Structures are given as C-alpha cells and as structure tokens.
Amino acid sequence: MRPARRIVAVADSDSYVKWAAALLGTLDGRWDASLLVLRTPLAVSDDQLDSQLRGGGLPRERVSRVAWPDLMSRLGEQRADAVVLAGRGPLVRMLAREIAGLSPRPVIVTGLPGISIPATRKAIVYRTQCDLFLLHSHRERREFDRLSVTLGMPQRFALATLPFARSGGALPGGGGTDLVFAPQAKVPAARADRLRIARLLVRAADADPSRRVVVKLRAARGEMQTHAERDSYPDLLATLGRLPANLVTSTTSMASALRTAEGVLTVSSTAAIEAIALGLPVIALDSFGVAPALINEVLADAGLLGSEDDVVERSFRRPAEAWLEDNYFHRPEDDDWAQRMGDLIDARRSGVLAPQPPLGRIGGALRDAWERKTVLGPQDRSFAGALALALGVPLRSAIRLVHRARRHVASKAPDARMRAQQPGPDGFSRQVSSTSAVRTSTTRTS
Structure with a gap:
C-alpha cells in the first residue's frame, strides 16, 4: 500500500486558520495532514483557535503553534510533500521564498479563504512562487486564469469546494429565529x-x-x-x-x-x-x-x-x-485540487517539477528583510530586519507623499474630468465612480 503523502499547512490569522484546517479536514486517509499556527502579530488566540477548529474535520492534536525561528526546521523534520501557505499576501510571499530553499523542496500550495471575485493583480503577484493556487468556484477560476494571462504571470489554478461551505442540506430541526x-x-x-x-x-x-x-x-x-x-x-x-x-x-x-x-x-x-x-x-x-x-x-x-x-x-x-453551479456549489467531482497536488508531488519526486521563479523586484536582500520584519514583527529578531525597518519606514512615508502629490496634480489636470466620463448605451456620457471604473481595487483579503 502506498504510504500517505504528508501535507502541512502554515497559517496565522483567524480566517486563514479556519480555512486551512477545514481544507485539510476534507482529505481522505491517503494524506497525513497537520497544521502549524505561526506566531505573528495577527496570530489567533487559544479561544479563536478552538472556535475555528470546531467542526472543521482536522483533529486538535494535529494542530500546534510554532515560532518563526523554528518553522523551517519543523518543516524539514516533517519532510512534508506539500506545504499549504494560508495567510495574507505578504506572509505567503515571504514564506514561499524561504521554503523554496528547503531540500527536498515541498510542493507549495496557497489559496484565499473566501469570496475572491473579482480576481485581483495583488492576489497573484504575492503568490508567484507557489506551485498551485486553490480557488473555490468555476467563476473564480476563469477570472484568475484570464487575469494571470493578461499579467503575463503563469500560475496553476485548481478547484476546491469552499471547505466550510460544503452543501449539507437544511439544519437538523430547522426553524431558527x-x-x-x-x-x-x-x-x-x-x-x-x-x-x-x-x-x-x-x-x-x-x-x-x-x-x-x-x-x-x-x-x-x-x-x-x-x-x-x-x-x-x-x-x-x-x-x-x-x-x-x-x-x-x-x-x-x-x-x-x-x-x-x-x-x-x-x-x-x-x-x-x-x-x-x-x-x-x-x-x-x-x-x-x-x-x-x-x-x-x-x-x-x-x-x-x-x-x-x-x-x-x-x-x-x-x-x-x-x-x-458556477458559484461555490459545483459538483464534488469537479474538485481537482487533491489530484493536481498529488501529480505535482510525483513530478517533484521525479525531479521534473521546476520551482516557480520569484517576481523580480527592486531592493534585493534589504527588501526581503523589510518584508520579513513587517510580517513577523517581534518574532523577527534579526539585525537585517531591524535595519530594514529603520530605513524603510521613512522611505515608505516619502514615497507615499510623492504618490499623493502626483494624484493631486492629476486630479487637477484639465482632462481628468473627461476621463471620468464614459459613454452610456444611448451615446450620452455618464459619470463613473472610481470604485466601478477600477475593478481590481478591493479591500478583501489578498
């Protein structure tokens, strides 16, 4: 009998802990699943953790907390075949960069914990080093596929029913008030x-x-x-x-x-x-x-x-x-994430799974240290992190001031009002709000 494949999720905040635990709880006995709750400034409390695990399918004994200095060694000891990175975009990008250096490198999986329409550039950019990106509806998959092509950022997407929203029929007893x-x-x-x-x-x-x-x-x-x-x-x-x-x-x-x-x-x-x-x-x-x-x-x-x-x-x-059918309630047999993850694990073991390249960025090692420090807070005690924070905070403030000034100048330009007009179906111009004109500007979890 084939040994169980080992999958470890890493999460920190409430919505991502709930999502990761429920997702792993849907896997069958062919998988050895566990969850590491990473200590960050957003990490769940014990009460939150108990609440998020309730009814999720992953036993409490399969969940443990881990500090940042111990995370890579824990993953190395567990020799995970796949690691699910469940967190906000900056955390996922930082962890994917670190995990890519493990040997053997596990398959890196990620996803978003809820409604992800419309697809956003930021969600893809933060997850470029992940091997597989989980989505929860046919519509989400189409939109993210289309956006990744438009951005020129190839990504593998897979379908997974939103784990805590599996259709279970009416509640027993019914008649709630x-x-x-x-x-x-x-x-x-x-x-x-x-x-x-x-x-x-x-x-x-x-x-x-x-x-x-x-x-x-x-x-x-x-x-x-x-x-x-x-x-x-x-x-x-x-x-x-x-x-x-x-x-x-x-x-x-x-x-x-x-x-x-x-x-x-x-x-x-x-x-x-x-x-x-x-x-x-x-x-x-x-x-x-x-x-x-x-x-x-x-x-x-x-x-x-x-x-x-x-x-x-x-x-x-x-x-x-x-x-x-198109939105979160597709047929269970349409889910392909476990199969695709297994195929990627096989490819990795055979040496034919090339790692996803990181997105080219300005700043190099100092930029990486800045991201690590801002995500981990006090958990990152490195000198590089402290230096990056000391330099980065005033620099970021200056950059924001420049951007704000440019937006102010642009808003005063003579053609700004013209750009805010779009012809309607009857040929007359209509005022278009900034939220409706820019579909990729959202406040949801990225």
Whole structure:
C-alpha cells in the first residue's frame, strides 16, 4: 500500500486558520495532514483557535503553534510533500521564498479563504512562487486564469469546494429565529456607513422583541483578526444609548451561530455562502451599492440583495438556481485540487517539477528583510530586519507623499474630468465612480 503523502499547512490569522484546517479536514486517509499556527502579530488566540477548529474535520492534536525561528526546521523534520501557505499576501510571499530553499523542496500550495471575485493583480503577484493556487468556484477560476494571462504571470489554478461551505442540506430541526449579522473588518470601510448598519440592527431588534438579532463577532476585544477593524460594531452600538435586550453580540463559531439562525445578514461576508450551504436564506445589504471594493458582485448576481426595510421585515433571499453551479456549489467531482497536488508531488519526486521563479523586484536582500520584519514583527529578531525597518519606514512615508502629490496634480489636470466620463448605451456620457471604473481595487483579503 502506498504510504500517505504528508501535507502541512502554515497559517496565522483567524480566517486563514479556519480555512486551512477545514481544507485539510476534507482529505481522505491517503494524506497525513497537520497544521502549524505561526506566531505573528495577527496570530489567533487559544479561544479563536478552538472556535475555528470546531467542526472543521482536522483533529486538535494535529494542530500546534510554532515560532518563526523554528518553522523551517519543523518543516524539514516533517519532510512534508506539500506545504499549504494560508495567510495574507505578504506572509505567503515571504514564506514561499524561504521554503523554496528547503531540500527536498515541498510542493507549495496557497489559496484565499473566501469570496475572491473579482480576481485581483495583488492576489497573484504575492503568490508567484507557489506551485498551485486553490480557488473555490468555476467563476473564480476563469477570472484568475484570464487575469494571470493578461499579467503575463503563469500560475496553476485548481478547484476546491469552499471547505466550510460544503452543501449539507437544511439544519437538523430547522426553524431558527435569530437574524445573524456577519460583519467584516473593512467592508464597509467608512465609519458613517458602519454606524448606519448599527442603527439598522437596532431597528430590526425593535421590530420584533421576541426574536434575537445576533452580531456574530469574529474576535473578542483584544483579539486579532486577519484585517484590523476600526469602528467595531460593539463600539458603534455603545454610542446609540440603551439597546434592545434582544440585540446581542456573540463570539461563538459561525457554525454554532447558524444553528439557531432564521437567516443571515451581511454586506459580502463568506458567511453568506456558509449559510446557503445549510439551506438558510440571506440578505446582502444593498445600502452601499454594488462594487468591487464591497466584494458583493457575486452575491448581487445570485439575487441576494435586499434593502434595510427587507432586513427589518426579515424578508430574506435564496440564490437563483442557475447561479449555484458556477458559484461555490459545483459538483464534488469537479474538485481537482487533491489530484493536481498529488501529480505535482510525483513530478517533484521525479525531479521534473521546476520551482516557480520569484517576481523580480527592486531592493534585493534589504527588501526581503523589510518584508520579513513587517510580517513577523517581534518574532523577527534579526539585525537585517531591524535595519530594514529603520530605513524603510521613512522611505515608505516619502514615497507615499510623492504618490499623493502626483494624484493631486492629476486630479487637477484639465482632462481628468473627461476621463471620468464614459459613454452610456444611448451615446450620452455618464459619470463613473472610481470604485466601478477600477475593478481590481478591493479591500478583501489578498
């Protein structure tokens, strides 16, 4: 019998730990899977870790923490056939560069933990040294394939069902009564918009005191998230005076929160996909429009948009049937990531898998030290990291000032207003917002 192939994931923050653990938990007995939680400034707390592992399929004893100075030796000892890098773009680029120097070099796999429409240049650029890039829908795969060709950055993409959104049918018992709100750290970004949502939650709770409105927080106060959150909903709600008793916050896992849900409210959280998989309806709030920066185009295409009045009335939506197959609910047999990963491992063992070349960049070793220091923080105690930080912070500030000045000058140019006009289908010009004109400018996890 062929020995199990060894796969190790490296993750740090909440959303990536959840994704990596759930992904590895879908593998069968032909794989020996484990997860290393890397200590970075974004690393999950013990409570977060327990929550993210709950129901994910990867046993707790297969998960351990590791400090940066020990990571490469741990990977070398485990002689992993494949390493899944689960983290924000800068962390993935730094780790891929380091892991490429291991002998034997493992197959380097990466991916994004949720909705990844539209495809962005940054997501690809950060992952150029990875051998395989996992996506979660046919649509995502098409968009990333097209973008990689346009950028001239070849990449292998594979399909993997979003692991914590596997279709499981209706929840046992059904009949939940909670309106569960799934917030995001950076969507919407403006305080005024987030305060508008907070007021909406109060309205929804006041409309029916017999049913709860649950704000499903991703972290307790003091815990870190993948993206830093300004204007958290507990803080915003605290500014609104006395709150309805049926408006509550919860730091339980999303899986637990959905067990008592009637439906889910979000702007664009992947919780919407998780809810659909369990047969729950959704409202994707339409108060701020539809734009790449809101990461809600794919939910709009599903017919899930709803107004604030819909939220108060709990008039939830279900996705159009035609949408499902192309967006996260394809047939299980369409998933090819495990097979493609196995093929790459075989190619590596045979000596025919060439490593992916790093993207050429200005700065050399000092740039590498800067990236390592900014990603790892106090975990990087090297002199090179300290030097790069000392030089890099003022340099980056100067560069940003130059870019800001150039944008200001460009905005005053006579033709700037002309560029902001585009002809509509009737031949008349229409004003185009910056968010709709630049589809690759997003705030989601890169």
